[in-house]
Amino acid sequence: MLSEDDIHKVAELARLNLSEQQISELRPQLSKLIDYVAVLEEVDTDEVEPMVHAIEQTNVFRDDIRSPPLPREGALANAPKTDGKYFLVPQIIEH
Amino acid sequence: MSILSTGAGELLAQLNRGEITSVELTQACLNQISQNDMNVGAFLHIDQDYALEQAKAVDNKRAAGESVGPLAGIPVAVKDVVCHKGQPCTCGSKYLKDFIPPYSATSIEKLQAADAVLLGRTNMDEFAMGSSTENSAFQKTHNPWKQDYAPGGSSGGSAAAVGSRMAPLAVGSDTGGSIRQPASFCGVVGMKPTYGRVSRYGLVAFASSLDQIGPFGTDVTGTAALLQALSGHDPLDSTSINKPTPDLLADLNQPLEGLKIGVVKEFQADGIDEDVISATDEAINVYRSLGAEIKDVSLPHARYGVATYYIIAPAEASSNLSRYDGIHYGHRAEEFKDLTDMYRQTREEGFGPEVKRRIMMGTYTLSAGYIDAYYVKALKVRRLIRNDYDDAFQEVDFIASPACPTPAFKIGELINDPLAMYLSDMFTLGANLAGIPGISIPAGMSSEGLPIGLQLLGPPLEEARLLRAARMFEQATDWHQKVPELVAQ
Numbered sequence: 054m055l056s057e058d059d060i061h062k063v064a065e066l067a068r069l070n071l072s073e074q075q076i077s078e079l080r081p082q083l084s085k086l087i088d089y090v091a092v093l094e095e096v097d098t099d100e101v102e103p104m105v106h107a108i109e110q111t112n113v114f115r116d117d118i119r120s121p122p123l124p125r126e127g128a129l130a131n132a133p134k135t136d137g138k139y140f141l142v143p144q145i146i147e148h
Numbered sequence: 149m150s151i152l153s154t155g156a157g158e159l160l161a162q163l164n165r166g167e168i169t170s171v172e173l174t175q176a177c178l179n180q181i182s183q184n185d186m187n188v189g190a191f192l193h194i195d196q197d198y199a200l201e202q203a204k205a206v207d208n209k210r211a212a213g214e215s216v217g218p219l220a221g222i223p224v225a226v227k228d229v230v231c232h233k234g235q236p237c238t239c240g241s242k243y244l245k246d247f248i249p250p251y252s253a254t255s256i257e258k259l260q261a262a263d264a265v266l267l268g269r270t271n272m273d274e275f276a277m278g279s280s281t282e283n284s285a286f287q288k289t290h291n292p293w294k295q296d297y298a299p300g301g302s303s304g305g306s307a308a309a310v311g312s313r314m315a316p317l318a319v320g321s322d323t324g325g326s327i328r329q330p331a332s333f334c335g336v337v338g339m340k341p342t343y344g345r346v347s348r349y350g351l352v353a354f355a356s357s358l359d360q361i362g363p364f365g366t367d368v369t370g371t372a373a374l375l376q377a378l379s380g381h382d383p384l385d386s387t388s389i390n391k392p393t394p395d396l397l398a399d400l401n402q403p404l405e406g407l408k409i410g411v412v413k414e415f416q417a418d419g420i421d422e423d424v425i426s427a428t429d430e431a432i433n434v435y436r437s438l439g440a441e442i443k444d445v446s447l448p449h450a451r452y453g454v455a456t457y458y459i460i461a462p463a464e465a466s467s468n469l470s471r472y473d474g475i476h477y478g479h480r481a482e483e484f485k486d487l488t489d490m491y492r493q494t495r496e497e498g499f500g501p502e503v504k505r506r507i508m509m510g511t512y513t514l515s516a517g518y519i520d521a522y523y524v525k526a527l528k529v530r531r532l533i534r535n536d537y538d539d540a541f542q543e544v545d546f547i548a549s550p551a552c553p554t555p556a557f558k559i560g561e562l563i564n565d566p567l568a569m570y571l572s573d574m575f576t577l578g579a580n581l582a583g584i585p586g587i588s589i590p591a592g593m594s595s596e597g598l599p600i601g602l603q604l605l606g607p608p609l610e611e612a613r614l615l616r617a618a619r620m621f622e623q624a625t626d627w628h629q630k631v632p633e634l635v636a637q
Contacts, residue, residue: 055512059512060508063508063511063512063515064508066511066515067466067495067507067508067511068470068473068488068491068492068495069492069495069496069499069504069507069508070489070492070493070495070496071496071504075501075504078501079504079505079508082505082566083505083508083509083512085566085567086458086509086566086567087509087512089454089455089458089567090455090458090459090513090522090526091455092452092455093452093455093456093459093522093525093526093529094525096449096452096525096528096529096532098525098528098529098532101528101529101531101532102528102531103524103527103528103530103531104527104528104530104531104534105357105527106343106357106387106583107343107344107357107358107534107580107581107582107583108342108343108344108387108389108583108608110386110387113386113387113390115383123250123251124250127250127251128250130248130250131246131247131248131250131476131477131478132475132476132477133474133475133477133478133479133480134480140475140476142475142487143484143486143487143490144487145487
């Protein structure tokens with residue numbers, strides 16, 4: 054069983070504020086899933102290359118041709134906060 | 149036969165012959181929606197004027213003798229996960245409640261170029277994570293055959309729209325069975341193409357190495373026509389296949405000779421519904437009677453599919469969904485302490501429980517100290533699963549199985565048991581891990597009156613033959629003609 058501390062740590066990595074109730078629900082659910090997927094341990098994979106993608110292509114090149122970018126208004130249209138030119142974010146650096 | 153109970157392939161033919169107009173057909177669909185969607189809940193967004201405007205434009209083109217596209221005038225519903233410039237695209241998430249994409253997916257542009265009528269946006273599990281459409285932040289979708297049952301998921305809205313004949317065709321996305329499983333539950337045709345056959349540009353990402361856009365239809369011919377229009381290499385998606393798409397319609401009605409169909413020993417597990425077993429056996433008998441040879445094949449690693457999938461898909465999801473940071477689009481929390489807390493609070497407020505569960509699962513299996521034991525291990529087993537399919541396809545042309553272990557389950561039945569919900573994908577997710585095409589076709593009814601789907605899986609790039617095999621079955625049976633009560637005959 055994952056500890057409460059494990060859940061807190063993962064939530065921090067995932068950037069999720071979780072309530073105590075959510076944590077107490079997630080603990081058994083995630084533990085059950087982790088236990089379930091542990092079945093893979095019984096498969097011998099010593100000589101097997103990981104398969105990252107369904108169609109294994111490498112180096113897909115294209116010509117370097119300029120094309121019109123997404124207009125600024127389009128890029129900003131869905132942002133929660135902008136000044137019309139830039140995305141606005143909360144203050145990051147202390148004075 | 150009413151316009152609504154006519155199959156998509158026949159509707160296309162009637163449009164082409166000028167026997168019906170797109171406005172008539174589109175209006176019939178809109179009427180069906182306004183009369184029934186309060187009970188089904190398939191659509192999240194409908195713009196009647198826009199739909200009729202498109203229909204009128206196609207009718208005018210035809211009347212003027214101009215050349216028209218291959219889907220000219222046929223209404224197509226689109227899962228709310230494929231960006232359409234200027235239309236809502238919520239992905240079933242509160243986070244993207246007000247998101248209006250500034251560009252269109254390649255799939256949308258292809259549908260427009262084919263002169264399809266984009267009818268509306270369909271409900272789905274949030275970010276396509278789920279098997280019942282219950283994870284939508286906005287509404288429940290009900291199975292058109294029985295309202296207290298789920299339509300399947302995650303493309304449950306598209307499947308229910310086609311099942312209740314609100315649209316003859318629909319677009320969905322399939323990451324672990326999200327087209328084939330709801331197609332099976334709603335009694336329609338649903339297909340996941342080979343990975344890379346259809347561009348993912350503009351498809352909101354869930355698990356990028358597994359996601360694939362695909363068609364739903366009331367029949368195989370319509371489904372093939374829709375897939376034809378969606379397919380093709382796209383320079384904007386570097387994982388799309390740079391090979392010409394074969395003609396999916398040319399030989400569609402011609403039966404395949406010397407067909408060999410495989411039945412998977414490892415799929416004959418406990419927990420499969422009796423009605424599903426007998427419908428699958430009967431479907432295989434249909435193929436036998438059509439001259440196919442039925443052979444046992446083995447997929448020795450099939451039993452590890454669900455575990456492999458539920459490591460890889462959440463891992464990719466946790467990475468993909470890190471883009472939801474409250475800055476570029478979508479929700480932002482109003483109250484927070486600092487930048488990091490803004491991320492945390494925004495995501496806490498914007499995401500529902502299943503999305504959080506998968507982000508947590510994926511973050512855990514990717515975190516330092518666990519990545520080799522879980523994620524890399526799963527990638528290795530994924531290769532073994534792919535190799536199993538490659539070996540099987542040395543022996544047979546296609547693999548037949550149930551699309552799902554059960555007919556539709558009840559709304560609420562599995563929602564609090566994630567693992568049980570995940571197990572309903574056991575027959576479908578192998579195709580996503582291996583990247584191969586699969587189709588679910590109507591092949592029976594349960595004793596309770598719920599549809600049962602037969603799944604056929606084929607080797608990579610074999611969509612044309614797979615559709616022909618499906619069409620053979622359709623020509624020999626009438627399951628695809630059965631419609632729920634809410635469709636007036």
